[in-house]
Amino acid sequence: xxxxxxxxxxxxxxxxxxxxxxxxxxxxxxxxxxxxxxxxxxxxxxxxxxxxxxxxxxxxxxxxxxxxxxxxxxxxxxxxxxxxxxxxxxxxxxxxxxxxxxxxxxxxxxxxxxxxxxxxxxxxxxxxxxxxxxxxxxxxxxxxxxxxxxxxxxxxxxxxxxxxxxxxxxxxxxxxxxxxxxxxxxxxxxxxxxxxxxxxxxxxxxxxxxxxxxxxxxxxxxxxxxxxxxxxxxxxxxxxxxxxxxxxxxxxxxxxxxxxxxxxxxxxxxxxxxxxxxxxxxxxxxxxxxxxxxxxxxxxxxxxxxxxxxxxxxxxxxxxxxxxxxxxxxxxxxxxxxxxxxxxxxxxxxxxxxxxxxxxxxxxxxxxxxxxxxxxxxxxxxxxxxxx
Ligand code: AOS
Ligand code: ZN
Ligand code: ZN
Numbered sequence: 001x002x003x004x005x006x007x008x009x010x011x012x013x014x015x016x017x018x019x020x021x022x023x024x025x026x027x028x029x030x031x032x033x034x035x036x037x038x039x040x041x042x043x044x045x046x047x048x049x050x051x052x053x054x055x056x057x058x059x060x061x062x063x064x065x066x067x068x069x070x071x072x073x074x075x076x077x078x079x080x081x082x083x084x085x086x087x088x089x090x091x092x093x094x095x096x097x098x099x100x101x102x103x104x105x106x107x108x109x110x111x112x113x114x115x116x117x118x119x120x121x122x123x124x125x126x127x128x129x130x131x132x133x134x135x136x137x138x139x140x141x142x143x144x145x146x147x148x149x150x151x152x153x154x155x156x157x158x159x160x161x162x163x164x165x166x167x168x169x170x171x172x173x174x175x176x177x178x179x180x181x182x183x184x185x186x187x188x189x190x191x192x193x194x195x196x197x198x199x200x201x202x203x204x205x206x207x208x209x210x211x212x213x214x215x216x217x218x219x220x221x222x223x224x225x226x227x228x229x230x231x232x233x234x235x236x237x238x239x240x241x242x243x244x245x246x247x248x249x250x251x252x253x254x255x256x257x258x259x260x261x262x263x264x265x266x267x268x269x270x271x272x273x274x275x276x277x278x279x280x281x282x283x284x285x286x287x288x289x290x291x292x293x294x295x296x297x298x299x300x301x302x303x304x305x306x307x308x309x310x311x312x313x314x315x316x317x318x319x320x321x322x323x324x325x326x327x328x329x330x331x332x333x334x335x336x337x338x339x340x341x342x343x344x345x346x347x348x349x350x351x352x353x354x355x356x357x358x359x360x361x362x363x364x365x366x367x368x369x370x371x372x373x374x375x376x377x378x379x380x381x382x383x384x385x386x387x388x
Pocket of ligand 2: 140180242286
């Protein structure tokens with residue numbers, strides 16, 4: 001009898017983790033971007049690579065796009081292309097960080113003309129969402145300041161609210177605006193949306209279809225992220241996750257690589273708060289693969305999320321609750337840790353096989369020869385993506 005009961009298997013079967021198109025492009029640091037042979041040259045090739053991850057794991061049925069990096073002539077065509085490969089087009093990510101006009105802000109800028117330009121970019125993103133069938137517009141803002149006194153923080157917060165309201169008014173009934181927060185970078189003194197509280201305050205003033213996006217890499221070291229997860233779920237405002245992991249800052253490394261226990265604790269709170277399997281709480285990756293192959297990097301990532309989900313589902317909640325209520329601190333902690341320390345990998349391999357999937361998706365993908373094939377076919381193109 002598998003440690004993964006039929007109930008747990010049913011929960012695991014619900015899992016869907018959206019992949020970022022930019023994970024398949026070349027990326028790096030400000031010191032060097034190392035290219036990978038076969039890197040996609042356009043959004044179609046990024047989607048083809050993302051579809052590989054889903055083919056071997058059945059965990060990633062959609063791909064997030066980034067505008068303007070993933071602009072195409074026909075989104076209808078791109079959508080059909082994706083659907084033929086078994087995936088759909090997901091969240092549309094806006095970009096107000098690569099234009100000279102936005103040096104001192106975009107949605108918060110002092111100049112109404114520049115604010116209008118940034119708003120119009122978001123309206124264009126919503127037009128694209130209408131064509132791709134995407135539900136979510138995800139906004140991450142690079143705005144802020146580097147020096148005390150450089151700017152009027154209060155005025156910026158007010159202008160941000162006006163700009164977001166204008167964008168929100170254009171969001172369709174079945175669409176959502178998801179506002180991501182980040183405590184620093186590229187601004188280092190103040191950031192206009194630095195924390196979940198600011199994001200919450202902004203989206204709460206807009207309406208029901210405005211939610212918070214929690215990027216796991218966007219917190220100070222030592223932050224209790226699962227507490228934030230609990231609170232946002234409690235408030236009904238956790239719209240999505242950008243999963244990744246970090247050793248130091250916004251590293252964007254493979255989720256679960258730096259601190260699998262933290263990922264486990266986060267997923268425990270998602271389940272506790274009723275957010276697991278709830279389409280309102282979208283699981284996404286926001287990662288880059290700088291020195292490892294990108295497709296296996298994404299396969300590893302979704303498997304890490306699946307593994308920690310399986311462990312989280314093992315918690316004996318009745319026993320845990322009894323220990324909590326009776327004040328048995330050590331028993332409660334032991335129940336929690338027992339689930340975390342359980343190696344679910346053999347049971348997951350067996351379960352995958354029972355569903356017609358490879359027991360070991362990493363090995364199956366490696367054996368497929370896909371990387372060699374794209375390295376041969378895609379030579380000579382302009383490589384697309386982050387850092388290109
Ligand atoms: C930036 O630090 C944020 O994590 C963004 O979510 C994301 O990486 C970027 O917007 C790519 O589209
Ligand atoms: Zn992010
Ligand atoms: Zn980030």
